Amino acid sequence: MRKILMLLAILMLSVTSLSACAPAEPETSTVKVGIAIYKFDDTFMTNYRTEMEAYFATLSTDAMMYEVSITDGKNDQATQTEQIDSFIAQGYNLLIVNLVDLTAASTIIEKVKAAGIPTVFINRQPSTEDMALWDKITYVGAKAEDSGTYQGEIAVDLWKNDAALDKNADGVMQYIMLMGQEIHQDAALRTEYSIKKVVAEGIEVEVLFQERGNWDRVLGQEKTAAALAQFGDEIEMVFANNDDMALGAIEALKAAGKVIPVIGVDATAPALDAIAAGDLAGTVLNDSVGQAHTSVDKAVALLNGETLEKEYWVPYVKVTPENYKDFQ
Ligand code: GAL
Ligand code: CA
Numbered sequence: 300m301r302k303i304l305m306l307l308a309i310l311m312l313s314v315t316s317l318s319a320c321a322p323a324e325p326e327t328s329t330v331k332v333g334i335a336i337y338k339f340d341d342t343f344m345t346n347y348r349t350e351m352e353a354y355f356a357t358l359s360t361d362a363m364m365y366e367v368s369i370t371d372g373k374n375d376q377a378t379q380t381e382q383i384d385s386f387i388a389q390g391y392n393l394l395i396v397n398l399v400d401l402t403a404a405s406t407i408i409e410k411v412k413a414a415g416i417p418t419v420f421i422n423r424q425p426s427t428e429d430m431a432l433w434d435k436i437t438y439v440g441a442k443a444e445d446s447g448t449y450q451g452e453i454a455v456d457l458w459k460n461d462a463a464l465d466k467n468a469d470g471v472m473q474y475i476m477l478m479g480q481e482i483h484q485d486a487a488l489r490t491e492y493s494i495k496k497v498v499a500e501g502i503e504v505e506v507l508f509q510e511r512g513n514w515d516r517v518l519g520q521e522k523t524a525a526a527l528a529q530f531g532d533e534i535e536m537v538f539a540n541n542d543d544m545a546l547g548a549i550e551a552l553k554a555a556g557k558v559i560p561v562i563g564v565d566a567t568a569p570a571l572d573a574i575a576a577g578d579l580a581g582t583v584l585n586d587s588v589g590q591a592h593t594s595v596d597k598a599v600a601l602l603n604g605e606t607l608e609k610e611y612w613v614p615y616v617k618v619t620p621e622n623y624k625d626f627q
Contacts, residue, residue, distance in 0.1 A: 333386035350591035417601035443488035451496020453581035519547025542570035584616040
């Protein structure tokens with residue numbers, strides 16, 4: 300008996316010493332993050348996804364690695380849904396989703412809920428009803444109304460400071476509007492609130508042309524060329540729901556030898572250059588860096604089991620020739 304006890308004691312000792320000698324290396328846990336972007340060929344969303352990836356890299360430590368995979372939905376919801384199915388099948392831990400089609404939100408939410416994968420929606424806001432389907436989802440965006448209002452303010456400032464902008468001197472601002480994709484809340488709200496602001500400042504308006512350029516530079520150029528062919532010198536102001544369409548509009552104006560103020564949204568690098576060159580009258584910072592950091596922070600918080608709000612807003616900032624350098 301004593302022998303056995305002795306043996307046991309020795310055994311236990313060696314076990315303790317063994318474990319004491321075991322290397323103190325912490326285990327690395329890997330968090331697999333799937334990011335689904337509506338399409339890669341989009342200037343603002345490219346800045347956004349690049350920043351999310353860079354920010355996840357800064358959060359990675361020896362103990363906790365974020366392994367990020369980003370998919371291109373190619374502006375097709377069926378393609379994006381397959382990509383999300385594949386993330387789920389591969390056991391991803393966290394998703395960030397920039398939906399192609401907002402009407403697919405409930406389907407996607409049911410899928411991530413069934414799989415128990417916390418998900419942050421970005422840039423395209425699912426309805427309140429859809430967001431209520433699960434508590435481990437949230438939305439990160441920017442208040443599109445504000446971006447429209449800032450565009451309106453820029454137009455009002457220009458108009459009030461330069462009587463020559465009213466080319467036909469009728470006291471009415473004749474304008475054209477280049478709109479983003481129909482599915483997107485930003486398109487409708489920027490279109491509405493930009494003009495609302497102009498009217499609220501006591502300026503009469505007349506819309507000559509209002510068509511969709513779907514956030515796209517080439518379409519923005521083509522639509523503006525069409526508007527110029529139809530209305531020529533009657534156009535006094537150009538509103539674009541984003542900078543890529545505004546830059547397309549500037550190309551069309553240059554080709555036609557016209558100088559008309561153009562106002563965009565996003566404050567992308569080429570847009571800031573266009574302000575520097577005197578081609579773009581103003582834009583509104585759609586803060587891709589701020590939104591990228593907020594969505595990543597919220598995704599990590601969801602993974603940590605925190606209870607979150609249903610939506611988080613990153614502010615827009617008005618950008619004009621006076622302050623554009625602060626954003627370059
Ligand atoms: C908007 C942005 C556009 C486009 C769109 C994509 O917020 O202003 O340029 O990127 O999102 O959904
Ligand atoms: Ca006029």
